[in-house]
Amino acid sequence: MKWPRGRTAGESLVALGQGAERHTPVMMEYAAEASYAPMVSLRSGRWKFNRCAIDPDQLFDLEADPNELNNLAAMPEHQAVHAQLSAEVSARWDLPAFDAAVRQSQACRWVVYDALRQGGYYPWDYQPLQQASERFMRNHMDLNQLEAAQRYPRGD
Helix, strand or coil: CCCCCCCCCCCCCCCHHHCCCCCCEEEEEEEECCCCCCCEEEEECCEEEEECCCCCEEEEEECCCCCCCCCCCCCHHHHHHHHHHHHHHHCCCCCHHHHHHHHHHHHHHHHHHHHCCCCCCCCCCCCCCCCHEEEEEEEECHHHHHHHCCCCCCCC
């Protein structure tokens, strides 16, 4: 089943917090700054499978290779695991639709980019009261100044 757009499916983590073992896969998505296409990952037991439309599939045995240094996706002895996780990823995500939605969202924000840079800058997205826009890297910030402000003792 493909996840419907605008809805989030989930499960209670209460049992895991009480020491139970997880039996369902962990799903991950990445489509943020510096990515050319969305990436999705599935962690199922000892296996982690990554898929991105512009990169080869990746399959890691996290018990034998916790640092994810050896991609097993093309190895003949791991084709059954690769096929199973590949099918699960294909059933959960429509990567072309995901990519189109990300690009549409970016295009909508690009329309207001110049306007946001005029006068006093205030981010249009949700802002908690602790001024998170000044605590984390944003497009209007100088990375060198941000890093210097986080060092102790303070950098010059």
